[in-house]
Amino acid sequence: MINVGIVGASGYTGVELARLLCNCPDVKLTVATSRQYKGKKLAEVYPNLAGLVDIVCEDLKTDELVGRADLFFTAVPHQTAMAIVPDLLKAGKKVVDLSADFRLHDAEVYEKWYQKHTAQEFLAEAVYGLPELHREKIADTQLVANPGCYPTSVILGLAPLLQNGAIENESIIVDSKSGTSGAGRAAQTGTLFCEVTEGFKAYKVAAHRHTPEMEQEISKLCQKQVVISFTPHLLPMSRGILSTIYAELSKPFSDSEVHGLYKDFYGDEHFVRLCEPGSFPATQFVRGSNYCDIGFKVDDRTGRIVILSAIDNLVKGAAGQAVQNMNIMCNLPETSGLLTVPLFP
Amino acid sequence: MINVGIVGASGYTGVELARLLCNCPDVKLTVATSRQYKGKKLAEVYPNLAGLVDIVCEDLKTDELVGRADLFFTAVPHQTAMAIVPDLLKAGKKVVDLSADFRLHDAEVYEKWYQKHTAQEFLAEAVYGLPELHREKIADTQLVANPGCYPTSVILGLAPLLQNGAIENESIIVDSKSGTSGAGRAAQTGTLFCEVTEGFKAYKVAAHRHTPEMEQEISKLCQKQVVISFTPHLLPMSRGILSTIYAELSKPFSDSEVHGLYKDFYGDEHFVRLCEPGSFPATQFVRGSNYCDIGFKVDDRTGRIVILSAIDNLVKGAAGQAVQNMNIMCNLPETSGLLTVPLFP
Amino acid sequence: MINVGIVGASGYTGVELARLLCNCPDVKLTVATSRQYKGKKLAEVYPNLAGLVDIVCEDLKTDELVGRADLFFTAVPHQTAMAIVPDLLKAGKKVVDLSADFRLHDAEVYEKWYQKHTAQEFLAEAVYGLPELHREKIADTQLVANPGCYPTSVILGLAPLLQNGAIENESIIVDSKSGTSGAGRAAQTGTLFCEVTEGFKAYKVAAHRHTPEMEQEISKLCQKQVVISFTPHLLPMSRGILSTIYAELSKPFSDSEVHGLYKDFYGDEHFVRLCEPGSFPATQFVRGSNYCDIGFKVDDRTGRIVILSAIDNLVKGAAGQAVQNMNIMCNLPETSGLLTVPLFP
Amino acid sequence: MINVGIVGASGYTGVELARLLCNCPDVKLTVATSRQYKGKKLAEVYPNLAGLVDIVCEDLKTDELVGRADLFFTAVPHQTAMAIVPDLLKAGKKVVDLSADFRLHDAEVYEKWYQKHTAQEFLAEAVYGLPELHREKIADTQLVANPGCYPTSVILGLAPLLQNGAIENESIIVDSKSGTSGAGRAAQTGTLFCEVTEGFKAYKVAAHRHTPEMEQEISKLCQKQVVISFTPHLLPMSRGILSTIYAELSKPFSDSEVHGLYKDFYGDEHFVRLCEPGSFPATQFVRGSNYCDIGFKVDDRTGRIVILSAIDNLVKGAAGQAVQNMNIMCNLPETSGLLTVPLFP
Numbered sequence A, B, C, D: 001m002i003n004v005g006i007v008g009a010s011g012y013t014g015v016e017l018a019r020l021l022c023n024c025p026d027v028k029l030t031v032a033t034s035r036q037y038k039g040k041k042l043a044e045v046y047p048n049l050a051g052l053v054d055i056v057c058e059d060l061k062t063d064e065l066v067g068r069a070d071l072f073f074t075a076v077p078h079q080t081a082m083a084i085v086p087d088l089l090k091a092g093k094k095v096v097d098l099s100a101d102f103r104l105h106d107a108e109v110y111e112k113w114y115q116k117h118t119a120q121e122f123l124a125e126a127v128y129g130l131p132e133l134h135r136e137k138i139a140d141t142q143l144v145a146n147p148g149c150y151p152t153s154v155i156l157g158l159a160p161l162l163q164n165g166a167i168e169n170e171s172i173i174v175d176s177k178s179g180t181s182g183a184g185r186a187a188q189t190g191t192l193f194c195e196v197t198e199g200f201k202a203y204k205v206a207a208h209r210h211t212p213e214m215e216q217e218i219s220k221l222c223q224k225q226v227v228i229s230f231t232p233h234l235l236p237m238s239r240g241i242l243s244t245i246y247a248e249l250s251k252p253f254s255d256s257e258v259h260g261l262y263k264d265f266y267g268d269e270h271f272v273r274l275c276e277p278g279s280f281p282a283t284q285f286v287r288g289s290n291y292c293d294i295g296f297k298v299d300d301r302t303g304r305i306v307i308l309s310a311i312d313n314l315v316k317g318a319a320g321q322a323v324q325n326m327n328i329m330c331n332l333p334e335t336s337g338l339l340t341v342p343l344f345p
Helices: A012-021 A062-068 A083-089 A108-112 A129-139 A151-161 A211-220 A255-266 A315-329 B012-021 B062-068 B083-089 B107-113 B131-140 B149-163 B210-222 B255-266 B315-329 C014-023 C062-068 C081-090 C107-113 C132-140 C149-163 C210-220 C253-265 C313-328 D010-020 D062-068 D081-090 D107-113 D132-142 D151-165 D213-221 D255-265 D315-329
Strands: A003-005 A027-033 A071-074 A094-097 A142-145 A171-179 A229-234 A241-248 A272-274 A292-299 A306-311 B001-005 B027-033 B070-075 B094-097 B143-145 B173-178 B229-234 B241-248 B271-274 B293-298 B304-311 C002-007 C027-033 C070-072 C096-097 C142-145 C174-178 C229-234 C242-249 C273-274 C294-300 C303-312 D004-007 D029-032 D069-072 D096-097 D143-145 D173-178 D229-234 D241-248 D272-274 D292-299 D304-311
Touching: A003 A012, A012 A315, A027 A062, A062 A083, A071 A211, A071 A315, A083 A094, A094 A315, A108 A211, A129 A151, A129 A315, A142 A315, A142 B315, A151 A211, A151 A229, A151 A241, A151 A255, A151 A292, A151 A306, A151 A315, A151 B107, A171 D173, A171 D241, A229 D241, A241 A315, A241 C002, A241 D229, A255 A272, A255 A292, A272 B083, A272 C096, A306 A315, A306 D229, B001 B012, B001 B062, B012 B027, B012 B315, B027 B062, B070 B083, B083 B094, B083 C229, B094 B315, B131 B149, B131 B315, B143 B315, B143 C027, B149 B210, B149 B229, B149 B241, B149 B255, B149 B293, B149 B304, B149 B315, B149 D272, B173 C174, B173 C242, B229 C242, B229 C303, B241 C174, B241 C229, B255 B271, B255 B293, B304 B315, B304 C081, B304 C229, C002 C014, C002 C132, C002 C313, C014 C027, C014 C313, C027 C062, C027 D096, C062 C081, C070 C081, C070 C313, C081 C096, C107 C210, C132 C149, C132 C313, C142 C174, C142 C313, C149 C174, C149 C210, C149 C229, C149 C242, C149 C294, C149 C303, C149 C313, C210 C229, C210 D151, C253 C273, C303 C313, D004 D010, D004 D062, D010 D029, D010 D151, D010 D315, D029 D062, D062 D081, D069 D081, D069 D315, D081 D096, D096 D315, D107 D213, D132 D151, D132 D315, D143 D315, D151 D173, D151 D213, D151 D229, D151 D241, D151 D255, D151 D292, D151 D315, D255 D292, D304 D315
Parallel strands: A003 A027, A003 A071, A071 A094, A094 A142, A171 A229, A272 A292, B001 B027, B001 B070, B070 B094, B094 B143, B173 B229, B271 B293, C002 C027, C002 C070, C070 C096, C096 C142, C174 C229, C273 C294, D004 D029, D004 D069, D069 D096, D096 D143, D173 D229, D272 D292
Antiparallel strands: A171 A241, A241 A306, A292 A306, B173 B241, B241 B304, B293 B304, C174 C242, C242 C303, C294 C303, D173 D241, D241 D304, D292 D304
């Protein structure tokens, strides 16, 4: 039995971890921290967990935490993470960090998009936790930087094409749409029900912090430094990301040739489902699950390909992928706890 | 391994059965019928099932069906069910019928609210499949009439009070609100997105067919023939029923005395969760699960009690309860396949 | 030209007033206060007003306000209103107060449900601003207490029956459901999109502050002190209230007899639309308008009547009724600025 | 007083025309056709119109129609329109056709994307009814082809850049998202509430029929034949389109230079509202109105510009623009009937 802790358990990502861990037979949730709900049962904060999760939220310093578990999920904002993670690592703990703090290998890039980085010495050790690309390194590391939600959908959608040189690297345009749970549970006017329902808008146009994360992984895949266009949008729904990705094909391809590239690349990957040519993914068909559904269309008129990639932002885009990384790091079956069927309707 | 079949697999209830059966280790889905999608994979009709459910929809006559499974879920409209169920029973199969055809013990009442009943000889055998009330009879029968969604929420909400004579039986008023999935997947103008979203209305006021079903079970519990007021409403959401139930208390009660009645009545029932006095259930906290969450408030000013009861209409209100009944009928652990954590947010 | 001011312009009620006043040819918005958005254009806070409303939010003391308009809408929380309204009245201004502070004639009742009342001397003068009941008094007063959203829907739904002695006064049960805009624009976890969407719950069961307001007007109509049961619920939508009201009929009535009572009572009232017997109102058909749509059903089985009453909580339930009151107080056509067609779909 | 008729009054576009015409003082709705609801009041089909629109739906042949009005809105599917419009024109009537049948000047292009064109002789006369581009021609024609919803948002978003040669014409990528009302009121599984809510997907990827319409107008503006990439998506909401448009800048521009191009181009256009640099449009702020709100962002990193354009698909994207065209054709004030304030929240 592996003991795990959640640092920052009362946000949407934290509670989603608690939900998924209920399904993990080899794992026990032994500690959950929340400053705001200190002393309260997590199931009082999130009554969906009533009768299923007994844990009480605590407000602990890192040195009080370390003895309580073997592996920690740090589900706290960037900058907060880098203040906690080093001590957990030094205490010999495994860490899956869900913040942005250890995703970028290059501290300069981090500092350009975020702020000063105060734990740069751990960047080399951190593995970008996208199992479909970096499974072996994840198995060997003490620190996994769990990918951002948008990058997960985008990198999985592009990887087979990039690796095969099928697209012009400088031509990538990413138009992503996310459910509102991605904005977290902080009380803000902008994410009130009445502000979001029956409405749609872009935000942080050409300025979102997930951009360098995508560029890092895309550049690795095509072995060349590239920049991309990225526009995130806010959907009037709770869960789900759909990324629509445009790129120029490097030469003419048929839909079935491209389908072949994807099949070869993903083979038996459990959490990537390819749509048959002519059909496209929809966020409602991955809801609550760790799947990434991918479809595409070659457009002969323009010489471009359009790729559609759908995930549940709280699962494959956050907590589910974190559990998948935990499984790999702890030598458990990779799909353990992650076999729930998507909930539709 | 028990082989089961779903008759009418392509409606929302049918596909929800398919989803839940994925989680049942002792059960195998061996046949699924759908006239409309004959020859198509169920996972093509409902892509959430891709990679998880392999079954192909068939259009079969009852005599072709019987050899294919040990137990059948009949998820077809009333009147259609009574044409199929008798032959399944005669062939020695167990049946969980999700239609209304075998819920009412009195054929006259049935014919008043529905239409002519052509299989009255099976009414005596049919057990009303609310396990919390009729578990033992369910274990012994070949035919379970799976309760309606509204009645499930209402009867579970009222049973402890009725059995203890705590309320005036003639004073019961039920105001229920259901998500749109209760209306099924048939293409109808009234359930189009644009007709339902950002709107709310009552329908079939004082005329809904679930009324006699509630009256039958309520009358049994209070050992007296009673009529109730029942108003269903359509919510701009997909899943969930909340019933708000009003009744006059037979004598003054405190909130904690009433809470005691509920605790005594439900004891260790796995799928009934009682809210602490002062807190109330919400449909979003039972989503995707087989729970019925119940809360209440004694109103000293009026001498009435208000009971709130929340279920997922497709799970405890249909497919989940059907699986629970299957488990009891087949001597499997009652919670098998039904332990998924409610999905929130 | 009448100059009007909005005190508290940046809440949903305030901005709805600004929207409606755009349609009033005889009225000019000359001042709008907002502490939070001081110095900002109201149209920057609410971009729907861009190009239509030029006013800049100010943070003014009452003595700075009084010279700026002839009539004031006070769209501030209760307790805040009673600190402002007296000075406006003393300066000779007309006031439509949208808070609860002047709705209850009896200060004791107010203090039981709210808190201490510090402007009791104005209670006698305040007129409860439901024009369909109190039009003449509204025309003659300096201070109108604009009704609450729930009470508006409920009192209009019950008035014809109460005045005709058609129902048992002690039997009234009100089950109301409101869109989330009723909770206002303050940043709160409970009204975040993800907490509300695809969910439904009751709140303040048997304890909501609109209860005494309904009881006051109901008691006046039936000339007897009555208590009622009232349960509000939160709908996963933005605008609209539907109240489902139950009462025992004092004697048998047919649907058409009851329809006659409503027709006689409401006659040519512009903002009350009666549904034909057999059809019922829906909130989506009053959206954005000042209408109250009313339907009902006599239930012979139980001897009860069920009344359904639908309004847009921000219009007939708040800002629209306030404009209607302003029109009456200022001797303008009562429908001026209020003739917009409900927006559907 | 101008008498107008709506052919196809019971679809969402038809009833939106009826709503807007209520606000037109110089226009009278004298006839409304609907095969499905023949003999029924339009206000029974759409109860939002109760008390406001008295007209009864009729099922009329074209020769019975012509005497009933001076101008007709044909709100029927493509192919149906081309069977009706010629006879209306021959009878001397003005026509605003809301179908696709007369939008494309080149019959070959039409036949490639739609089907055979049987009224090609009227293509030369038809004016593409985007007033901001073709106001003078609209004033002079008998037949206006009312633009598609997607093209309206896209062409208005691109026009200032295209006319000024500011972007590379071959680089245009359009990613559009539409509310579900765009799919019309036909009962279809795909637009049921449960299929759409809490979900998001692309459809007709690189194959939508609005593509050639955009290409026609874009090519005119840049005086060169261009092809574009276009992906439409279905939003879980009722009204609104947001188009996110990507293009390579022909040379470096600052945000304020681009803003200048838009201001010069649109000048005093009433129905185009420009967002200040740094802010972006949202569909909820144009709801129910005829506005097109436009924002953009120059991305120095990639050399691209991202343009955001928001409309209400039923108003500026259909019925509102049709009324605007009617006003121009009939020499009425262009904004007549179209000054309603967007409804938010």
